[in-house]
Every structure is written in structure tokens, then in C-alpha cells.
Amino acid sequence: MLASRRPLTTLALALMVLTACRSKPAPVPAPAPPPPTPAAPAPAPPRVNQDSIDRARAAEAARLAATATAAAAARARATLGEEIYFDFDRDEIRDDQRATLDAKVPILSSNPNVRIRIAGHCDERGSDQYNEALGQRRAASAKRYLVSRGITESRIEVVSFGEERPAVQGENEEAWAQNRRDEFEIIAGGDNLRAPR
DSSP, rough: OOHHHHHHHHHHHHHHHHHHOOOOOOOOOOOOOOOOOOOOOOOOOOOHHHHHHHHHHHHHHHHHHHHHHHHHHHHHHHHHOOOOOOOOOSSOOOGOOOOHHHHHHHHHHHHHTOOEEEEEESSOSSSSHHHHHHHHHHHHHHHHHHHTTTTOGEEEEEEETSSSSSSOSSSSHHHHHHHSSSEEEEEEEETTOOOOO
């Protein structure tokens, strides 16, 4: 009986040895990573509304136009305010002063509501009464000049201050030359002054 068990035992033992000697199973490879997903597209820049752009451009154009208009009005105001000068004891417009008066004409023509006052002045030589009359003649001379170039007479007032308001103090020809003058002042309509076209 022992002999019949031996082949079974041997067989069982051989199976165990075979099972034990069998190589270990190969490791299962890690699954391949999934293919990369395409990157999400970059967000589109915010879409700017064309109306917003147009409004911004219009606002900038209006600002530039207002700045240009204000600058032109300031130049026109300065031109209207430029003084003219006279020779000693004279009330005739000097040739070198005509351009100053001529520059006022287109401004006055473009602004029919503007009224001005011309103030005649003298140096201190001569009597008060004489200088008062000379200042009046000087202002009237500038008014005639402007009227002769198409400016309505009723838009221009004249006044004389004689020697009462010197521009420069001094008793020499340099000071006297600056005091023999006509001053121009806007007295009405200057708030919306336009430059000539």
C-alpha cells in the first residue's frame, strides 16, 4: 500500500515543485496615459463695442475743437485789445500802426454783437484841457479808421483820459511815447467771441 501511494505522493510533490518554480507573472503594464486634451482656447479679448469707440472719438474731437475755439477766441480778444501809438501832439494814425487797426476789422466783422470803447491818452506835456481834447481826437481818429473799413459807427464808443492814466511813469521820450496811445476795450458781446473765418 505504501508502494501505491508513492507515485501519488511523487506526483503531488512534482506538481508542487512545478507550481513553485513557475516564473512569476509579468507585471501588468501601467495603462498608457490618455492623449493630452487640447488646451482650452485662450479666452477671446473682450469685444469692444464700436459705439463706445465712436463716442470716445467724438468726445475727443469735441474737446479738441473746444480747445481750438477757446484759443482762437483768446487770440481775437488779444488782437482787439492791442494799443496803437501816436507821435507827439498828433492825432493822425501812423503808418506803422495801421496793421494793428487792420487786424481788428475781420474780428469785429465776424462778431457783429461786439462793441468796443477806444480810450485816447496823452503824455504829460501840455495843459489838462489840451490833453483831454487831444486824447478825444486820437480816439476819434481810430474810430474813423475802423468805420472807413466797414465797422458800424454805433458799435464804437470813444473817450479821452488825457494825461490822467499814464501807462508808464517817467519824464523822458521813452515814457512819453508809450503814453501817447489809444486803448481798446470790449464793452459788450465779448463772451462768445469768434475768430474770423
